[in-house]
Amino acid sequence: MLNDIIKKRLERDKALEDIDSLEYNTNVWDFDGNEEKSKYIKNKKYSGNRGCSTLVFCSIGILWMFIGYGLWYGTDVWNFVTIIITHLPVPIMVLSVYLYHLSVKDVEKANLEHKKVRNRKKNYEEKLDNLKKIVPNLNQEIIKLEKDYHNQLVKHFKTNYDKNNNGEIDTLENKNDFLKYLQSYQDKIIEVSEKMGDDYIHILVKINDKLNLKRETINKSLVEIMKINNGFSQSSNIEVYESFINDEIQYYNSLLANSLFMASSLVNNDRITFRTIYEKFDKLNIFNSHYENQTLNLLNSINHNLNKIIQEIKDLNFSVTSALQDLTYATQENTEKITQELKILDSSVNFNTLIAGINAYQNYKINKNTKSLRS
Numbered sequence: 001m002l003n004d005i006i007k008k009r010l011e012r013d014k015a016l017e018d019i020d021s022l023e024y025n026t027n028v029w030d031f032d033g034n035e036e037k038s039k040y041i042k043n044k045k046y047s048g049n050r051g052c053s054t055l056v057f058c059s060i061g062i063l064w065m066f067i068g069y070g071l072w073y074g075t076d077v078w079n080f081v082t083i084i085i086t087h088l089p090v091p092i093m094v095l096s097v098y099l100y101h102l103s104v105k106d107v108e109k110a111n112l113e114h115k116k117v118r119n120r121k122k123n124y125e126e127k128l129d130n131l132k133k134i135v136p137n138l139n140q141e142i143i144k145l146e147k148d149y150h151n152q153l154v155k156h157f158k159t160n161y162d163k164n165n166n167g168e169i170d171t172l173e174n175k176n177d178f179l180k181y182l183q184s185y186q187d188k189i190i191e192v193s194e195k196m197g198d199d200y201i202h203i204l205v206k207i208n209d210k211l212n213l214k215r216e217t218i219n220k221s222l223v224e225i226m227k228i229n230n231g232f233s234q235s236s237n238i239e240v241y242e243s244f245i246n247d248e249i250q251y252y253n254s255l256l257a258n259s260l261f262m263a264s265s266l267v268n269n270d271r272i273t274f275r276t277i278y279e280k281f282d283k284l285n286i287f288n289s290h291y292e293n294q295t296l297n298l299l300n301s302i303n304h305n306l307n308k309i310i311q312e313i314k315d316l317n318f319s320v321t322s323a324l325q326d327l328t329y330a331t332q333e334n335t336e337k338i339t340q341e342l343k344i345l346d347s348s349v350n351f352n353t354l355i356a357g358i359n360a361y362q363n364y365k366i367n368k369n370t371k372s373l374r375s
Contacts, residue, residue: 001152002237005145009233012138015131022128054096061089143230150229153238157226161245168219169245172252175215177347178259179208184345185267192266200266203278206287207259213296214255218248220299221313224306236307244310250361251317254324255286257354261330264338273329284320325362330355 068086072078161169182189182204193200225241258277265273281287295313299306339351 001145001149002232005142005149005232006234008138008142008145012135012142015135015138019128019131019135022124022131054093054100057089057096058093061093064089146230146232149232149238153228153241154226156238156242157222157245160242161222167223169222169249171249172215172218175211175256175348177342177345177349178211178256178263180345180347181260181263181341182208185263185341188267189263192269196271203287204259204263204266207255207262207281210286211252211256211259214248214252217295217299217313218245218252220296221245221248221310224299228306241310244314246361247314247317247321250358251321251324253354254321254358256349257327257330257351257358258324260338260342260349260351261327261334264334264341267341268334268337270334273334276329280323280326284323286320325358327355327358 065086068082072082072086158165161171163170166173182201186201189201189204222245225245228236228241258281262274262277262281265271265277295309299309335351335355342349342351
């Protein structure tokens with residue numbers, strides 16, 4: 001269906017280009033036609049004048065010759081001189097007839113050129129009328145195809161991401177697990193923080209705010225995507241938007257996994273892992289939620305270019321997501337420890353599944369990029 005939309009849009013754009021070209025050429029030929037018509041009228045007028053003068057010259061010449069024959073023919077004065085005088089109008093008459101003949105040919109030529117221009121203009125006007133009838137039909141076809149594609153898009157995202165139709169991605173609903181974890185182990189976190197001389201509760205709460213904002217941004221993006229009802233193209237379609245949503249979910253899951261590793265390492269006094277993740281978060285500016293707030297404001301605005309915002313989010317998140325997916329410190333031991341801690345809290349997060357999903361999606365993206373480079 002997307003290819004049909006693109007094909008019809010190309011046909012319409014081509015028709016509009018042809019209309020512009022034909023309108024321009026028709027105007028030019030209309031000017032030429034007026035010019036040819038002027039030539040025809042001018043030549044016809046000249047030919048008429050030439051015909052009158054030829055008739056006058058011929059009449060006078062014949063009368064001249066008639067008088068000459070009447071006066072001198074058969075008399076003693078009919079000689080070489082009188083013969084020349086009698087026939088003196090002949091070359092003038094011949095020249096006059098010849099010039100009249102040329103003027104008639106000019107009239108015929110000008111008339112023929114004028115007819116050619118008129119016929120050419122008529123042909124292009126017919127083509128122009130046909131194209132002007134085609135364009136509205138193409139627009140109607142595009143509107144119908146885009147409406148069908150919009151319905152397909154909404155159905156696809158509801159089926160795969162929002163089955164209960166509440167405007168939130170199913171896998172991200174009720175994800176307060178990180179805050180639950182902090183609340184359950186806050187005494188231990190405070191105790192360790194005091195020993196280390198830093199307020200890590202404040203830092204971890206900021207990370208929780210970051211998770212909430214990111215989840216809200218992803219859900220808002222999904223809502224806005226399902227509002228799109230036109231402008232579908234190679235850079236604006238179901239596959240592109242789905243890839244974006246999946247990348248955003250991957251970002252969130254990677255952030256959640258790192259955050260749980262960080263909190264758990266603090267609770268279990270694993271200061272090396274804690275400091276490793278802390279430094280990574282600090283470099284990635286994770287503790288600052290300014291960008292999420294700004295993105296959310298853009299998504300909430302009435303007039304915005306969603307494709308542009310999506311590209312900005314993707315560009316910004318690319319390096320961050322790559323860094324967050326680096327889980328080299330995730331040993332079987334600390335992974336199992338977090339899994340057990342979350343089970344005790346009756347968390348909705350299956351930590352082993354979360355880590356496996358992050359690794360699987362990372363491998364999928366690597367393989368996809370590799371294939372893209374090869375092709």
